[in-house]
Amino acid sequence: MTSADINDLIRMLARLPGVGPRSARRLALTLLTERETMMKPLMMQMDKTYGQVMTCQTCGNLDSASPCHICTDTRRNRTLICVVQGIADIWAIERTRVFDGLYHVLGGVLSAIDGVKPEHLRIDELLERIRIEGTQEVVLALSATVDGQTTGHYLADRLKDTGVRIMRLAHGMPVGGELDYLDDGTLTTAMKSRTAVQR
Template identity: 55%
Template sequence: MADARDEIDALIGQFSRLPGLGPRSARRMVLHLLQRRDQALRPLVMALDRVAQTAQPCTRCGNIATAPICDICADPKRATGEICVVEDVADLWAMERGQVFTGRYHVLGGTLSALDAVGPDDLHIPQLLERIVSEGIREVILALGATVDGQTTAHYIAESVEQTGVILSALAQGVPVGGELDFLDDGTIGAALRSRRAF
């Protein structure tokens, strides 16, 4: 009995390491799964196994795919000459949820950080420069966070692509749709003011 409890505790420990989950949420999840073995636990185990066997980074953009080239890169309609540069796959998926961007992506795999000793060679910046030439990219859209590291990375990329002649743009930053000024932080309000446009 103690061995079974140890295994359950180990499973709770694994769940609690996931982003956004603490020990209490992990215990609730594991208990839910154990009480619904056939409906929840076994399908989850099978899905995790399938993903573990098939998921891999796209060799072109860095998205998660089940083939060497992801669906976005393989789609000829996405060859618009625009490439959106994001920090990680979560950002790519967030952009896709909006269903507005119709070009291709490039996942950097992080941002430059002097504190964490992350330099240009630790990111996929050289691959981005190669893609600009090989794919005939006309515009690079920087969709990086409004953090110090994000902006440092954006400036580094801007300097790196300067000689290629591509158009360089960045996402506007400011008040979200439906947002009220009273609930926004000072940085967001400042960015919105600086990015103002004619009305």
């Protein structure tokens, strides 16, 4: 391997979120010095995952099947849908084991600055699911940011004619807080003591 290859490896690692140039060099060195025990298993796992992973056509989750393992789990409460911005939020909520319903990934939040409009989010898909799945309750688990709250109000408005109970996470979430960054205790409390959206 030439040093150009090593530099390319470091550059690619540094593109990952949370990995700066210094961490990228350390990761590359570990991979290069432990090729059999670190690099090869990682490579094989990445290759396997790359070939298998897909987006669930129902909820928007990532899994090795569509519908995903959550959507097909018969032990879950199928009358309850938790609406989240992204997949990281599903992972965060699942980690707490506080929620036993289904999910719906919006794929972002409305944003005037970033030009994100309702048609860019999976809102029509949500309305369609509520219509055909017999949903009774929708929990809006959105970040306590301005855009997150704007999206919550917009969704509550769009959902009001469906007859479902519309809930949102309890206050106690830090203002400006991204769901994904909440500690498990705070997230559990916010979910357990969720409140009805006033309309």
